[in-house]
Amino acid sequence: MRITIFGTGYVGLVTGACLAEVGHHVMCMDVDQAKIDRLREGIIPIYEPGLEPIVAHNTAAGRLQFTTDVVEAVDYGELQFIAVGTPSDEDGSADLKYVLAVAGSIGEHMNDYKVVIDKSTVPVGTADKVREAVRGKLLERSADIDFDVVSNPEFLKEGAAVDDFMKPDRIIVGTDSDRPQELLRELYYPFNRNHERVIFMDVRSAELTKYAANAMLATKISFMNEVANLAERLGADIEHVRRGMGSDPRIGYHFIYPGCGYGGSCFPKDVKALAWTAREYDYEARLLDAVEAVNSAQKHVLFDKVSHYYGGDLAGKTVALWGLSFKPKTDDMREAPSRVLMEKLWAAGASVQAFDPEAMEETQRIYPDQPGLQLCGTKEQALKGADCLVICTEWKEFRSPDFAQIAAAIRSPVVFDGRNLYDEKMLGRHGLSYYAIGRGLNQFGTR
Ligand SMILES: NC(=O)C1=CN([C@@H]2O[C@H](COP(=O)(O)OP(=O)(O)OC[C@H]3O[C@@H](n4cnc5c(N)ncnc54)[C@H](O)[C@@H]3O)[C@@H](O)[C@H]2O)C=CC1
Numbered sequence: 001m002r003i004t005i006f007g008t009g010y011v012g013l014v015t016g017a018c019l020a021e022v023g024h025h026v027m028c029m030d031v032d033q034a035k036i037d038r039l040r041e042g043i044i045p046i047y048e049p050g051l052e053p054i055v056a057h058n059t060a061a062g063r064l065q066f067t068t069d070v071v072e073a074v075d076y077g078e079l080q081f082i083a084v085g086t087p088s089d090e091d092g093s094a095d096l097k098y099v100l101a102v103a104g105s106i107g108e109h110m111n112d113y114k115v116v117i118d119k120s121t122v123p124v125g126t127a128d129k130v131r132e133a134v135r136g137k138l139l140e141r142s143a144d145i146d147f148d149v150v151s152n153p154e155f156l157k158e159g160a161a162v163d164d165f166m167k168p169d170r171i172i173v174g175t176d177s178d179r180p181q182e183l184l185r186e187l188y189y190p191f192n193r194n195h196e197r198v199i200f201m202d203v204r205s206a207e208l209t210k211y212a213a214n215a216m217l218a219t220k221i222s223f224m225n226e227v228a229n230l231a232e233r234l235g236a237d238i239e240h241v242r243r244g245m246g247s248d249p250r251i252g253y254h255f256i257y258p259g260c261g262y263g264g265s266c267f268p269k270d271v272k273a274l275a276w277t278a279r280e281y282d283y284e285a286r287l288l289d290a291v292e293a294v295n296s297a298q299k300h301v302l303f304d305k306v307s308h309y310y311g312g313d314l315a316g317k318t319v320a321l322w323g324l325s326f327k328p329k330t331d332d333m334r335e336a337p338s339r340v341l342m343e344k345l346w347a348a349g350a351s352v353q354a355f356d357p358e359a360m361e362e363t364q365r366i367y368p369d370q371p372g373l374q375l376c377g378t379k380e381q382a383l384k385g386a387d388c389l390v391i392c393t394e395w396k397e398f399r400s401p402d403f404a405q406i407a408a409a410i411r412s413p414v415v416f417d418g419r420n421l422y423d424e425k426m427l428g429r430h431g432l433s434y435y436a437i438g439r440g441l442n443q444f445g446t447r
C-alpha cells in the first residue's frame with residue numbers, strides 16, 4: 001500500500017520505517033528541512049535502538065522516502081498518517097495546531113479519496129475537528145472529494161519503539177465506516193500473523209483508549225511513589241513491598257517501580273490533557289489531578305535528600321550526576337527528572353558534573369551556557385572532585401559500578417539513588433551511605 005506520514009519524530013519515523021519494513025511504500029514528510037536532509041543522508045535525528053538499520057535498508061530498497069514537499073506528500077498515499085506533536089498548552093490542554101495544520105494541507109492538496117489517520121495522541125473529538133479542517137479546505141476550492149478520518153493511536157515506548165511497533169500488544173483502530181476499516185485491516189495484516197492484534201471500535205472510544213492507557217500507567221507509578229514516600233516514614237522497604245505486590249497477577253510487576261518521578265513527552269502531558277478534557281465536560285478528575293501532583297512533587301525528592309544531607313547548604317558543592325535522559329535507551333530529555341534536580345541544584349549554588357550514555361548532546365542543546373554544568377565523557381570522570389553521587393536514570397552501565405572507586409573519588413561518602421538500583425549493604429561495605437526512594441527509615445533524611 002502507499003502511505004504518507006506527516007511528522008518524522010519518534011512516532012512518525014518509527015511508523016514509516018516499520019511499515020516499509022513489512023513491504024508497504026512510505027513517504028515521510030516533515031516541515032523541518034534539516035531533519036529531512038539528515039534522514040536522506042541516512043542520519044537518524046534521535047537515538048532509538050534498531051531504527052537506523054531499518055531506515056537504511058528500506059530507503060535503499062526504495063520503499064521509504066523523505067520529503068518536505070507537502071503537495072508531493074498528499075498526492076503519494078491513499079493512507080495519510082498524522083504523527084505530529086500535540087504538546088501541552090499553558091492550561092494543560094493538548095495543542096492541536098500542528099495536527100490541524102496537517103489536516104488543512106491534506107484538504108488543500110488532495111485530488112482523490114484519502115483516509116486521514118490520526119496517530120498523534122489527541123483529545124476525544126479531535127477526529128471531528130480534523131474532518132472539519134479537511135472539509136473546509138475542500139469547500140474553499142469547491143472540490144467534492146470523498147475522505148474518511150480514522151483514529152489509530154500509538155502505544156510504542158521510546159527506547160523500545162521498533163520492537164513495540166513490530167510486535168504490538170494491540171492495534172487500536174477507531175473508525176465509523178467500512179471502507180477505511182477494510183483498508184486498515186489490509187495495512188496491518190502483516191502484524192496479525194501470530195494472532196489477531198487489531199481491535200476495531202468507534203473513533204471516540206479509540207481516542208479515549210490512548211489517554212486512558214497512559215493515565216493508568218502514570219497512576220500506577222504515582223501510586224507506588226506515594227507508597228514509597230510512606231515507606232520511608234514507616235521504616236518499610238518499598239522494594240520488598242513492590243515484589244510482594246507485583247506477585248499478585250491482578251497487580252503485576254510492570255510499571256510499579258518507584259523512582260524520582262515519571263518524565264518523557266507523554267505521561268506528563270497526557271495526564272494533564274485528560275484532566276483538562278474532564279473539566280471541559282464539567283467533571284473534576286480528582287484521581288488524575290492527584291497523579292500529576294504526586295509526580296511533580298516526586299521530582300523534588302532527590303534534591304530534598306541531597307539538601308538535607310548537607311544541612312540545607314549546597315553553595316559550592318559539586319554533584320556527580322549519572323543519567324540525564326528521562327529513561328534509559330533514549331536521548332530524550334523532555335520532562336526528565338534530572339532537569340528539575342539540576343535546576344534546583346544550580347539555584348542553590350551547587351554545580352553538576354554529569355554523564356549520560358546518549359543524552360549529552362541534547363543536554364548541551366538545552367543548557368548551552370550553564371556555568372554550573374560540566375558534561376563528562378565517562379561516568380568515572382563525572383565523579384572526579386565531586387562531593388556526592390546522584391543517579392537519575394537506570395542505564396544498564398550504572399547497575400554494577402565499582403563502589404570502591406566511587407568511595408575513593410567523591411568527598412562525602414554518600415550516594416543518592418533515584419532508581420533504587422543498589423542494596424544498602426553493597427555500598428556499606430565501602431563506607432558509602434545510601435539514600436534511595438522509599439527504602440526504610442532515614443531515607444527521607446528527616447531523622
Ligand atoms: N514519543 C513517543 O514515544 C510517543 C508519542 N506519541 C504521540 O505521537 C505524537 C508525536 O510525538 P513524537 O513523535 O514524540 O513528536 P516529535 O516532536 O518527536 O515529532 C513531531 C514531528 O512533527 C513535525 N511536524 C510539525 N508540524 C508538521 C507539519 N505540518 N507537517 C509535517 N511535519 C510536521 C515536527 O517537525 C517533528 O519532526 C504526539 O501526539 C505524541 O503524544 C504516541 C505514542 C508514543
Ligand SMILES: O=C(O)[C@H]1O[C@H](OP(=O)(O)OP(=O)(O)OC[C@H]2O[C@@H](n3ccc(=O)[nH]c3=O)[C@H](O)[C@@H]2O)[C@H](O)[C@@H](O)[C@@H]1O
Nearest residue numbers: 154155156157158221255256257259262263264266326327
Ligand atoms: O504515549 C506515549 O508516548 C508512550 O508513553 C509511554 O512510553 P514512554 O514515555 O516512552 O516511556 P515509559 O517506559 O512508559 O516511561 C515513562 C516514564 O515513567 C517512568 N517509570 C516507568 C515505569 C515504572 O515502573 N516507573 C517509572 O518511574 C520512567 O522512568 C519514565 O520516566 C508508554 O509506556 C507508551 O505505551 C506510550 O505509547
